[in-house]
Amino acid sequence: MARSRRDPAPRWTAVFLLWTALCCLFVPAVMVKHENFKTCDQSGFCRRNRQFADTAAATSSWSSPYTVDPTTIAFKDGELHATVVKTLQDGVQNVELPLTVTFLDSGVARVTLDETKRQKGDITLRHDSKARKERYNEAGKWTLVGGLKVADGAALSEKAEQGYTKVFYGDGSKHQAIIRHAPFGIEFQRDGETQVKFNERGLLNLEHWRSKIEKPAEEKKDGEEEKKEEEKKEEAAGEDESTWWDETFGGNTDSKPRGPEAVALDITFPGYEHVFGIPEHATRLSLKTTRGGDGAYSEPYRLYNADVFEYEMDSPMTLYGAIPFMQAHRKGSTVGVFWLNAAETWVDVVKAKSTANPLSLGTKGHTDTQTHWISESGLLDVFVFLGPTPQDLTRQYGELTGYTAMPQSFAIAYHQCRWNYVTDEDVKDVDRKFDKHKIPYDVIWLDIEYTQEKKYFTWDPLTFVNPDTMGKQLDKSQRKLVVIIDPHIKNTNDYPVIDELKKKDLAVKNKDGNQYEGWCWPGSSMWIDCFNPAAISWWKGLFKYDSFKGTLPNTFIWNDMNEPSVFNGPETTMPKDNIHFGGWEHRDVHNVNGMTFHNATYQAISERKKGELRRPFVLTRSFYSGSQRSAAMWTGDNLAEWSHLEASLPMILNQGISGFPFAGADVGGFFGNPSKELLTRWYQAGIYYPFFRGHAHIDTRRREPYVPGAPYTEIITQALRLRYQLLPAWYTAFREAHTTGAPIVRPNFYVHPEDERGFAIDDQLYIGSTGLLAKPVTKEGATSVDVYLADDQPYYDFFDYTLYQGSGTHTVPAPLEKIPLLMQGGNIIPRRDRPRRSSGLMKFDPFTLVVVLDKDGAAKGELYIDDGETFDYETGAYIHRRFAFDGKRNVLTSTNAVPVGAKATAKLEAYLKSMNKVRVEKVIIVGAPKTWKGKTEAIVMEEGAKESARKKTIAMEFHSGSGKSADWAIVRDPKVGIGRGWKIDFS
Ligand SMILES: *[C@@H]1O[C@H](CO)[C@@H](O)[C@H](O)[C@H]1NC(C)=O
Numbered sequence: 008m009a010r011s012r013r014d015p016a017p018r019w020t021a022v023f024l025l026w027t028a029l030c031c032l033f034v035p036a037v038m039v040k041h042e043n044f045k046t047c048d049q050s051g052f053c054r055r056n057r058q059f060a061d062t063a064a065a066t067s068s069w070s071s072p073y074t075v076d077p078t079t080i081a082f083k084d085g086e087l088h089a090t091v092v093k094t095l096q097d098g099v100q101n102v103e104l105p106l107t108v109t110f111l112d113s114g115v116a117r118v119t120l121d122e123t124k125r126q127k128g129d130i131t132l133r134h135d136s137k138a139r140k141e142r143y144n145e146a147g148k149w150t151l152v153g154g155l156k157v158a159d160g161a162a163l164s165e166k167a168e169q170g171y172t173k174v175f176y177g178d179g180s181k182h183q184a185i186i187r188h189a190p191f192g193i194e195f196q197r198d199g200e201t202q203v204k205f206n207e208r209g210l211l212n213l214e215h216w217r218s219k220i221e222k223p224a225e226e227k228k229d230g231e232e233e234k235k236e237e238e239k240k241e242e243a244a245g246e247d248e249s250t251w252w253d254e255t256f257g258g259n260t261d262s263k264p265r266g267p268e269a270v271a272l273d274i275t276f277p278g279y280e281h282v283f284g285i286p287e288h289a290t291r292l293s294l295k296t297t298r299g300g301d302g303a304y305s306e307p308y309r310l311y312n313a314d315v316f317e318y319e320m321d322s323p324m325t326l327y328g329a330i331p332f333m334q335a336h337r338k339g340s341t342v343g344v345f346w347l348n349a350a351e352t353w354v355d356v357v358k359a360k361s362t363a364n365p366l367s368l369g370t371k372g373h374t375d376t377q378t379h380w381i382s383e384s385g386l387l388d389v390f391v392f393l394g395p396t397p398q399d400l401t402r403q404y405g406e407l408t409g410y411t412a413m414p415q416s417f418a419i420a421y422h423q424c425r426w427n428y429v430t431d432e433d434v435k436d437v438d439r440k441f442d443k444h445k446i447p448y449d450v451i452w453l454d455i456e457y458t459q460e461k462k463y464f465t466w467d468p469l470t471f472v473n474p475d476t477m478g479k480q481l482d483k484s485q486r487k488l489v490v491i492i493d494p495h496i497k498n499t500n501d502y503p504v505i506d507e508l509k510k511k512d513l514a515v516k517n518k519d520g521n522q523y524e525g526w527c528w529p530g531s532s533m534w535i536d537c538f539n540p541a542a543i544s545w546w547k548g549l550f551k552y553d554s555f556k557g558t559l560p561n562t563f564i565w566n567d568m569n570e571p572s573v574f575n576g577p578e579t580t581m582p583k584d585n586i587h588f589g590g591w592e593h594r595d596v597h598n599v600n601g602m603t604f605h606n607a608t609y610q611a612i613s614e615r616k617k618g619e620l621r622r623p624f625v626l627t628r629s630f631y632s633g634s635q636r637s638a639a640m641w642t643g644d645n646l647a648e649w650s651h652l653e654a655s656l657p658m659i660l661n662q663g664i665s666g667f668p669f670a671g672a673d674v675g676g677f678f679g680n681p682s683k684e685l686l687t688r689w690y691q692a693g694i695y696y697p698f699f700r701g702h703a704h705i706d707t708r709r710r711e712p713y714v715p716g717a718p719y720t721e722i723i724t725q726a727l728r729l730r731y732q733l734l735p736a737w738y739t740a741f742r743e744a745h746t747t748g749a750p751i752v753r754p755n756f757y758v759h760p761e762d763e764r765g766f767a768i769d770d771q772l773y774i775g776s777t778g779l780l781a782k783p784v785t786k787e788g789a790t791s792v793d794v795y796l797a798d799d800q801p802y803y804d805f806f807d808y809t810l811y812q813g814s815g816t817h818t819v820p821a822p823l824e825k826i827p828l829l830m831q832g833g834n835i836i837p838r839r840d841r842p843r844r845s846s847g848l849m850k851f852d853p854f855t856l857v858v859v860l861d862k863d864g865a866a867k868g869e870l871y872i873d874d875g876e877t878f879d880y881e882t883g884a885y886i887h888r889r890f891a892f893d894g895k896r897n898v899l900t901s902t903n904a905v906p907v908g909a910k911a912t913a914k915l916e917a918y919l920k921s922m923n924k925v926r927v928e929k930v931i932i933v934g935a936p937k938t939w940k941g942k943t944e945a946i947v948m949e950e951g952a953k954e955s956a957r958k959k960t961i962a963m964e965f966h967s968g969s970g971k972s973a974d975w976a977i978v979r980d981p982k983v984g985i986g987r988g989w990k991i992d993f994s
Contacts, residue, residue, distance in 0.1 A: 038317060038319065039315060039316070039317050039318050039319045039324070040317075042257075043257065043578060043579060044313065044315065044324065044325070044578055045256060045578060046306055047306055047307055047309075047353055049256060050351065050353070050383075051249075051250025051251070051254050051267075052214070052250070052267065052269035052351075052381065052382075052383045053307065053353045053381055054247070054250065055214075055247055055250065055267070055269065056210070056212055056269060056271040056353075056379070056381040057307075057355070057379075057381075058247055059210065059212050059271070060208070060210050060273075060355070060379055063208060063209050063210060064208075069209050070190055070209065071190035071191065071192070071206055071209035071210075071211055072093055072094045072095075072096075072190070073091050073092070073093050073094075073104075073190055073191040073206070073211050074091065074092050074094070074188060074189040074190055074191055075089050075090070075091055075092075075106070075172075075186065075187075075188040075189070075191050076089065076090045076091075076092050077172075077188055080172055082163050082172075082174070084157060085109065085110045085111075085157035085158045085159065085161040085176070086107060086108070086109050086110070086157060087106075087107070087108040087109075087110075087172070087174060087186070088105070088106065088107055089105075089106045089172075089186075090103055090104065090105060090106065090123075091103075091104040091105075091106045091120060091191050092104070093213065093215060096246070102122070102123075102124070102213075102215040103122075103123040103124070104120050104121065104122055104123065104213060104215075105120070105121050105122075105123060105126070106118070106119070106120050106191075107119045107120075108174070108184060108186070108193070109157060110157065110158045110161035110174060110176035110177075110184070111154060111155060111156065111157060111158055112156040112157065112158045112159070113154050113156075113403050113406055114158075114176070114177035114178055114181075114182055114392075114393060114403070115154065115390050115391065115392055115393075115403050115407070116176065116182070116184055116195065116390070116391045117388070117389070117390050117391075118193065118205070118387070118388070118389050118391070119386055119387060119388045119389075120213060120270075120386065120387040120388075121142060121144070121386050121387075122142055122213060122215055122216065124215070124216050125140055125141055125142050125216050125265075125268075126141055126142070128140040128141065130216045130218075130265070131218065132264040132265060133219065133252070133262070133263075133264045133265075133266070134262050134264050134518070136262070136264030136265075136518065136584070137520050137586060137590065138264055138265065138518075138584075138586055138590055138591070138592045139589070139590040139591055139592075140265070142268065142270075142384065142385055142386050143349065143350065143384060143385040143386065143591055143595030143596065144385070144386050145589070145591070145596075146347050146348060146349040146385065146386075146388065146596075146599060147347060147388070149349075149599045149602060149603060149631075149633060150347060150407075150408055150599065150631065150632050150633045151347075151407050151408065151633075152407070152408065152409045152633070152636070153406050153407065153409070154403065154406030154407040155407070158176050158177070160175075160176065160180065161174055161175065161176035162174065162175050162176075162180070164183070170187065170188050170189065171185055171186065171187055171188065172185075172186040172188070173185050173186070174186075177197075177393065181197055181198050182195065182196065182197055182393050183195075183196040183197075183199075184196075190206065190209060191206060191211065192204065192205055192206040192207060192211075193205040193206070195342075195391050195393060197340075197342075197393045197394070197395065201277055202276070202277070202340065202342045202393055202394075203274060203275070203276060203335075203342055203344065203391050203393070204274070204275040204276075204277065205272060205273075205274055205389075206272060206273060207273060207275045207377075208273040208275070208377065208379075209273070210271060210272065210273035210379055211271070211272050211273070212269065212270070212271040212272075213269075213270050213271075213387060214267040214268050214269045214270070216265070216266065216268070217266060217267075218266075219251075219252055219266065250267075251263075251266055251267040252266060256577055256578070257577060257578070259576070259577035259582060261577070261582065261583050261584055261594075262518055262584045263583075263584070264518075264584065264592075265384070265592075268383070268384045269381060269382065269383055269384065270348070270381075270382050270384070270385060270386070270387045271379065271380060271381040271382070272379075272380055272387060272389070273377060273378065273379045273380075274344055274377075274378045274379075274380060274389075275375055275376070275377045275378070276335035276342065276375065276376045276377075276378070277361060277362065277375045278337055278361055278373075278374070278375065279335035279336065279337045279340075279342070279374070279375065279376050280337060280358065280374040280376065280766075281293045281294075281335065281336045281337070281376070281756070281766050281767065282294050282333055282334065282335045282336075282356060282376050282378065283333070283334045283336065283661065283664055283754075283756075284330070284332050284333040284334050284343070284661065284664065284665050285308055285310065285329075285330065285331060285332065285333050285354055285665075286326075286328065286329075286330050286658070286661045286662055286665050286667075287325075287326040287327060287328045287329065287330070287630075287642070287658065287661075287662075288308055288322065288323055288324065288325075288326060288658075289318055289319065289320050289321065289322055289324075289326065289642075289654050289658060290308075290321060290322065290323060290654075290657070291321075291657050291767070291769055292657040292660055292661055292754055292767065292768075292769035293766065293767040293769070294308070294356050295323075295356070296356050296357050296358050297323060297354075297355045297356050297357070298355060298357055304322070304323045306323050306324070307323060307353040307354050307355040307356075307379070307381070308323040308353065308354045308355075308356065309323060309324060309325035309351075309352070309353050309354075310325060310329035310331055310351070310352040310353070310354070310598060311325045311329070311351040311352070311578070311597065311598070312325070312326075312327055312328055312329055312570040312580070312597060312598050312600070312601055312629045312630075312631075313325050313326070313327065313570050313572075313578055313579060313580055314327065314568065314570055314572035314579045314580070314643075315327070315579075315643070316643070316644040316678075317644065317646065317678060318643070318644070318645070320650045320651065320653075320654050321654075326642070326643060327570055327601075327628045327629050327630070327642075327643045328601070328627075328628070328629055328630035328631065328634070328640060328667075329352070329598045329630070329631055330630070330631065330632050330662075330665045330666065330667060331345065331346040331347070331348065331352060331354075331380075331632065332344075332345045332346075332404055332632060332665050332666065333345075333346075333354070333378065334392075334397065334400055334664065335376055336397065336756055336760070336766060338760075338761055338763050339395070339760075339761065340394055340395045341394040341395060341396055341397045341399070341400050341760065342391075342392055342393050342394050342395075342400075343391075343392040343394075343400050343404075344389055344390065344391055344392070345389065345390040345392070345404060345407070345408075345632070346380050346382070346388075346389050347388040347389070347390065347632070348382040348385045348386070348387075348388060348598075349385065349595060349596050349597060349598045349599040349631065350382045350383040350384045350385050350594055350595055350596075350597060350598065351382065351383045351583075351594070351597060351598075352380065352381065352382040352383075352598070353380075353381045354378055354379065354380050354381070355378065355379040355381075356376065356377075356378050357376070357377045357378075357379075358374050358375070358376055358377070359374070359375045359376075359377055360373065360374065360375070361373045361374055361375045362375060383583075383594060384592075384594055384595050385595055390407065392404065396760060397664065397756065397757045397760055398747075398749065398757075400664075401664060401666065401747070401748040401749055401750065402747055402748045402749075403748075404665075404666050404748065405666055405747070405748025406748070408632045408633045408635070408636075408666055409633055409635060409636040410635070410636075410744065410745050410746065410747070410748050411635040411636070411666075411667070411668055411669055411741070411744045411745055411748075411751075412622070412635065412636055412637060412638075412669075412745065413622060413741060413742065413745045413880065414622060414624065414639070414669065414741060415621070415622045415624055415875055415876050416734070416738060416846055416847075416850075416875030416876070417449040417450060417485070417486075417487055417624075417845070417846055417847060417875070418450075418624045418639065418698075419697065419698075419699070419734065419737050419738060419741060419846075420447070420448070420449035420450070420699070420730070420731065420734065420845065420846040421447060421448045421449055421450075421699050421700075421701075421727055421730060421731075422448070422449065422450040422451075422452060422489070422698075422699060422700035422701070423437065423441070423448050423450065423451050423452065423700075423701055423711060424451070424452035424454070424489075424673075424700050424701060424702040424703075425452075425454070425701075425702060425703045425707075425709070425710075425711075426454035426455070426456070426702075426703065426704055426705040427453065427454045427455070427456035427457065427705060428451065428452075428453060428457075429456065429470060430470045430471065430472075431470070431471045431472060431473055431474055431476065431477040434451055434453070434477050434481075434488075435476075435477055435480050437451060437711060438451060438480060438481060438484075438486065440711065440713050441711070441712075441713065441844070442484070442844055443713075444712070444713040444720065444724070445724070445842070445844075446712050446713060446720075446723075446724050446727060447727050447728065447731050447842065447843060447844055447845060447846075448486070448727070448844075448845065449485075449486055449487060449845045449846050449847070450486065450487045450488070450489055450563075450700075451481065451486065451487075451488060451489075452488075452489045452490075452491075452565065452700070452702075453488065453489070453490045453491060454491050454705075455491055455493070455528055456470075456705075457470070457471050457490060457491075460497070460499075460529065461497055461528045461529035461530075462497050462499070462502050462504065462529065463491075463492045463493065463496070463497075463504065464492070464504055464549055464554070464555050466557050471557070474557035474558070475557055475559065478557075478558070478559035478561055478562060479559070481561060482559065482561050484844045484845050484847070484848065485845050485846075485847025485848055486561070486845050486847070487561045487562070487563055487624075488558075488559075488561060488562045488563070489562070489563045489564065489565050489624070489626070490558070490562060490563075490564065490565065491564075491565045491566075491567055492564050492565070492566060492608065493527070493528065493566065493567050493568045493569070494534050494535050494537075494566070494568065494569050494571055494604045495525075495527040495528065495529065495532035495533070495534055495568065495571065495572075495573075496508050496514075496529075496532055496533050496534070496535060497529030497530065497531070497532055498524055498529075498530075498531040498532050498533055499529070499530075499531070504549065505533065507545065508533060508535060508545075509522060509533070511541065511545060513535060513536060513539055513541060513542040513545055514533040514534055514535065514536055515533070515534045515535075515536045515581065515585055515586070515587055515593070516536075516585060516586040516587075517582070517584075517585055517586070518582070518584040518585065518586065520586065523581070523582075523585050525573040525574070525575055525576055525581070526573065526574040526575040527568060527572060527573060527574055528568070534571055534573075534581070535604070535607075536587050536588050537600075537603035537604045537606070537607045538587045538588040538589060538591070538596065538600075538603055539587075539588035539589075542588070542607070543607045543610060543611075546607045546608070546610075546611050547607075547610055547611040547614075549611065550564075550608075550611040550612055550615055551615055551616065552615055552616055560615070560619065560621075563612065563623065563624040563625070564608050564611075564612055564623075564624070564625050564626075565625070565626045566601075566604060566605045566608050566625055566626065566627045566628070566638070567628050568628065569600070569601035569604045569605060569627060569628060569629040570600070570601055570628070570629040571600060571601070571604075571629075580597070581593045581597075581600075583597070587600075598631050599631045599633075600629070601627060601628070601629025601630060601631065601634075602627075602629070602630060602631045602633060602634045604627075604629075605625050605627035605629075605630075605634065605637060605638045606634075606636075606637045606638075608623075608625050609623045609625050609637035609638065612624075612625070620877060620878055621876055621877055621878075622876065622877070622878065623637070624639070625637060625638045625639070626638060626639050626640070626641065626698070626700075627639070627640055628640070628641065628643055630667060632666065632667075634667055635666055635667040635668070635669065638669070639669040639670070639671070639697075639698040640662065640667060640669065640670050640671075640698070641670070641671045641672060641673060641698060641700065641702075642655060642658050642659070642670070642671070642672040642673070643677075644673075644677045644678065644704075645672055645673055645676050645677050645678070646676050646677065646678045646679055647675060647676030647677070647678060647679035647680055647681035647685065647707070648676060648679065648685075649685060649785060649786065649787055651672070651676050652676070652685065652688065652689050652692060652783075652785045653770070653785035653786075655672035655692070655696070656692070656769060656770050656771075656772065656783065656785070657769035657770070658670075658672065659671065659672065659696055659697070659752060660750070660752060660753070660754045660769055660772060661769075663697075663750025663751055663752055663753060663754075664750050664753075664754065664757060666748060668697055668744050668750045668751040668752070669697050669698050669741075669744075669751070670696065670697055670698055671693070671696035671697060671698030671699055671700055672693075672696060673700065673701070673702040673703075674689050674690055674692075674693035674696075674699070674700060674701040674702070675689050675690075675701050675702070675703060675710055676689070677702055677703065677704050678704050678707075679704075679707065680707050680708050680710070681710070682787075683715045683719045684719075684787065684788075684823065685787070686710055686715060686719065686723070687715070687719045687722050687723055687726075687823060688783070688784050688785065688823075690712065690723045690726045690727065691722075691723075691726045691783060691784065691826045692783030692784070692785065693726075694726050694727070694729055694730040694826075695752060695772060695774065695781045695783060696752075697737075697741075697751040697752060699730060712724060712727065718823075718824065722823060722824050725824070725826075726826060728842055729826065729828075731839070731842070731843070731846060731849070732838050732839060732840055733774070733779070733836075733838060734839060734846055734849070735837040735838060735839055735854065735870055735872065736774060736775065736777045736779065736836055736837055736838070737751070737774065737775070738871060738872065738875075739775060739776075739777070739837065739869055739870055739871040740774060740775025740776070740777065741775075742871035742887075743775055743776060743871075744775075749775075749776075751774070751775060752772040752773065752774060752775075753772060753773040753774075753775075754768065754769055754772065754773075755768040755771065755773075755795065755797055756768070757773075758773050758797070759797035759798060762797040762798070762814075764795075764797075765795060765797045768795055770782065770783075770785065771783075771794060771795065773831075776834075776868075776869070777834055777836050777868065778830055778831035778832075778833060778834030778836070778859065778868075779805070779828060779829070779830060779831075779834075779836060780794065780796075780802065780828070780829045780830075780831055781826075781827065781828050781829075782794045782819065782827045782828075782829075783826075783827070784821050784827065789821055790820065790821060790822050791818050791819060791820050791821050792818070792819055792821045792827045793816045793817070793818055793819075794811070794816070794817050794818075794819050794827060794829060795815070795816050795817075796811060796812075796813065796814055796815065796816075796817060797814060798814055798831075799812065799813060799814050799862070800812070800831055800832040800833055800861050800862055801832040801860075801861070801862060801934060801973075802817075802829040802830065802831050802832065803829060803830045803832070803859060803933050803934065803973055804819070804828070804829060804830075804972070805826075805828040805829065805830055806825075806828075807972055808933050808934075808968060808972045808973040808975055809970075809971050809972045809973075810934075810968075810971055810972065810973050811829060830857065830859045830933065831859065832859050832860055832861035832862060832866070832934060833859065833860070833861030833865065833866050833867070834859050834866055834867070834868050835856055835857065835858050835859070835866050835867060835868025835869075835890040835891075835892065836856070836857040836859065836868060837854055837855070837856055837868065837870040838854065838855040838856075838857060839852045839853070839854060839855070840855050840928075840929070841853075846875075850875065851922075851924070851925055852925075853925060853926050853927065853928035853985075854870070854925070854926070854927050854928065854985055855927070855928060855929040855930075855931065856868075856890060856899075856927060856929070856930050856931070857931045857933060858890075858892050858899060858930065858931065858932045858933065859933045859934060860892065860894065860932065860933065860934040860935070860936075861894075863894050864892075864894030864895075864934075864936060865891075865892055865893065865894035866890075866891070866892040866894075867889070867890060867891045867892070868889075868890045869887070869888065869889055869890070869904055870886070870887070870888045870890070870985070871885065871886070871887045871904075872885065872886045872887075872922075872985070873885035873886070873918070874918060874921075879914045879918065882912050882914055882915075883905070883909055883910055883911070883912050883914065883915045884912065884914040884915045884917070884918040885905075885915075885918065886918075886919070886922060886985065886986045887903070887904040887905050888901050888902070888903065888904055888985070888986075889901070889902050889903070889904040892932075896992075896994060897936075897992065897993040897994040898990055898991070898992050898993070898994065899930065899990065899991045899993070900988075900989070900990045901983070901987070901988055901989050901990075902988055903988065919986050922984075922985065922986050923984065923986070924984075925984065925985045925986070926980075926981075926982055926983060926984055926985060927981055927983050927984075927985060928979070928980050929977060929978070929979055929980070930977065930978045930981060930991060931975060931976070931977050932975060932976040932977070932993070933973055933975050934973045934974065934975070935965060935973075935974045935975050935976040936974075937974060939963075939965050939974075939976055939993065940965050940967065940974075941965070942963060942965060942976075942993075943962060943963060943964075944960050944961065944962060944963055945960070945961055945963045945978055945981075945991050945992060945993050946958060946959070946960055946961075946991070946992040947959050947960075947961055947981045947982070947983060947989065947990070947991050947992075948989060948990045948991075948992070949982075949983050949984070949987060949988070949989040950987055950988040950989060951987060951988075961978055961979075961980070961981055961982075962978070962979065963976055963977070963978050963993065964976060964977050964979075976993070978991060
């Protein structure tokens with residue numbers, strides 16, 4: 008869900024629904040409401056900083072007014088402290104800014120700049136504001152969970168030149184930070200080459216505190232003229248005061264009690280042509296430039312979590328979530344920055360002819376990417392990553408903000424949602440229809456209409472009469488229910504939840520310190536303030552089984568509207584001068600707000616009754632860096648249009664490299680009715696979303712997979728079965744994400760970081776480390792797709808083993824019933840081939856291993872499994888196997904991938920015992936050597952088997968491929984345990 012328009016008063020709902028039902032007989036022209044959202048020019052601090060940048064660029068003698076006072080520099084225990092002085096234009100007064108540069112053990116550097124006067128609270132707020140006086144310094148408290156160990160080895164360079172301070176750090180002291188004193192700037196080098204530059208263009212701008220000087224009202228007669236003159240002068244000096252003290256947009260006025268307080272910095276990546284990251288935007292993976300010109304954007308990328316429904320394609324406009332982590336990539340190197348700031352942020356991206364030494368960059372690195380980061384408030388707090396690989400970046404960023412949570416196994420299967428399944432009988436009927444059509448699914452979802460008048464934690468007594476019975480029917484096939492719970496609490500009589508929220512004083516406050524009241528789905532509402540620990544404790548209580556009656560252990564939660572969406576608020580969200588727990592203005596915390604809410608829900612459902620410890624599942628719409636620790640996300644309210652299907656791929660790939668890989672888009676498109684072809688293609692693409700859910704708006708026609716009929720239903724069912732068949736591969740990819748920060752679906756540059764031609768490719772993806780390469784069809788009427796192969800390994804069609812080989816583009820047939828999916832040679836892919844109704848019913852099913860030989864006849868792969876439900880895996884209760892096919896000896900082996908020395912706990916013993924009978928039922932060798940022709944036997948050896956059973960001969964079949972398809976061999980039922988070591992000798 009959710010929005011389409013302001014919710015009308017409840018009694019009008021019926022009329023309204025009838026009206027919209029009639030309307031949707033015609034295709035409505037839907038488009039984002041641009042006028043609801045600010046452009047940079049309408050956002051005072053963004054405009055001021057762009058003006059500042061323009062002034063700097065236009066001034067040949069521009070010199071940044073920031074200098075390091077060399078007498079203040081102190082270096083101790085991996086941390087450098089100094090005072091940066093900002094010289095004001097009057098040339099008399101100066102502003103003191105404490106600088107800290109921390110060199111972390113991981114090789115990452117962190118730069119923070121604060122403002123002494125605000126830090127000490129030595130300022131006065133306007134309008135009797137009760138807000139805190141400091142620059143917001145708690146973004147890290149919500150975001151950072153590790154990786155902060157300071158490097159012992161970091162050291163000041165002994166032969167620092169006059170005017171510079173140099174620090175060596177990182178593994179083998181390969182990294183160097185060169186701090187220039189006047190003007191202040193930092194260059195970050197790796198192996199003597201500059202990779203990242205701060206303040207090279209002199210755009211550092213920390214708007215210091217000042218008191219408002221009330222100007223006498225201008226005289227009427229020549230006032231206008233004078234004012235214009237004045238403005239011109241100010242603009243030239245980069246000091247446009249018109250937006251310092253208050254700002255009005257769309258009828259809402261922001262009182263700005265602390266005046267201007269933006270923080271901005273230019274960051275240059277010399278020799279880097281591509282930058283990726285900073286989700287969430289409906290744009291390409293390789294970010295476009297933002298200051299106009301051919302095909303470029305003219306607005307900066309904006310990060311200000313907002314309910315932007317019916318959002319537009321190919322746009323730097325803000326969306327629901329924000330991750331201010333950017334990676335720059337070129338052949339041989341990936342570097343990046345993480346801009347830790349929770350306020351509204353804008354990022355300009357410009358590409359320029361490189362100033363870097365051409366010799367050190369090889370022939371291609373002739374472009375610099377220049378970025379300009381602008382936040383409304385808070386500290387300057389930036390982490391710098393020097394790579395050199397994309398894997399280093401995702402790992403180090405993950406160390407700081409946390410790796411993605413290990414989901415329950417049902418959570419990576421198929422989810423069926425719509426706004427709304429209207430009664431408990433409707434839910435049960437949909438459940439039966441899936442079974443009747445033999446279509447697998449794991450989870451059915453309820454949007455807001457299940458509640459009694461939008462009061463969360465209640466059921467509509469007329470439509471959801473027996474939620475218990477409904478939940479139990481789902482549980483019979485191990486299926487789950489997800490219900491929506493939003494952060495706005497209906498402000499009404501006779502609702503204990505709002506009474507408690509008010510009485511315990513746990514709601515967000517307005518600028519006057521009273522509980523803030525706004526408008527959302529339920530009408531008048533208040534918002535739980537999850538920055539308050541007491542609010543989290545209270546929230547947890549609401550989910551207990553005896554409190555949220557009618558929910559069962561198979562009920563999980565969807566958090567929507569947590570940007571937060573406020574229908575009558577500025578830009579559909581909260582006023583920035585609202586106050587949160589701790590006295591922080593909403594302005595300071597806006598982008599982390601949604602995360603504190605879904606994290607509270609995660610805590611709440613992790614233990615709904617004492618001792619019941621299972622992995623929670625929470626879906627969130629709003630997110631920030633760190634959200635991956637407690638939620639999955641989806642890309643919000645998209646449209647049933649081909650362009651939205653297409654855009655979902657780069658968006659999800661971008662989530663993956665930005666540390667929040669458990670991502671999906673509404674399959675079928677939320678608004679509007681997809682054609683049967685579009686719906687089918689969307690399922691064929693959706694099976695590659697880490698989070699895979701079909702969803703639809705209340706005004707759309709039903710579109711469950713069994714609805715479209717022949718041949719579509721059958722084709723969609725095949726796609727769903729393919730997802731279920733590959734669940735072992737997906738689960739293994741999640742494990743890798745959980746332990747290393749690697750994306751679950753991966754773009755070409757991440758897998759082939761040396762392949763320049765593939766850097767910008769964002770319409771095909773690799774699944775984990777499996778070598779599975781998918782190219783979803785996103786064009787109407789397509790009968791083939793062009794797949795780009797970066798390397799010269801053989802790639803085989805997943806279904807018929809057709810061979811594609813040679814780096815470059817290959818045309819792969821893709822009629823409607825065909826899903827373009829290739830297997831890269833060199834990989835072993837685990838599958839479970841038996842069709843079931845849900846993933847829970849596959850728990851003890853046997854495995855198939857597909858061994859795809861590389862050009863040298865070898866292959867390797869992994870499988871991770873655990874109970875899929877509890878936290879026992881944390882204490883070692885899991886199976887992790889490594890498979891390898893030795894191309895010289897023609898032997899396939901299964902060895903333990905669990906780290907040597909890991910403890911054999913009782914829980915592990917119990918788990919292994921439960922899996923004792925689970926075996927490998929098929930081994931398929933794709934690209935089998937011709938010399939195997941005529942062979943009919945292979946030899947199996949299993950460790951721990953009885954002497955007599957240790958070595959046995961089993962039948963093998965060899966199949967010659969026809970035309971372009973490969974030879975393959977198969978061994979059926981070698982009877983080897985999935986949890987044990989074994990060998991199969993094909994020689
Ligand atoms: C998540 O909840 C835990 C427990 O209440 C808390 O310690 C942590 O700070 C929260 N994190 C976020 C991001 O809200």
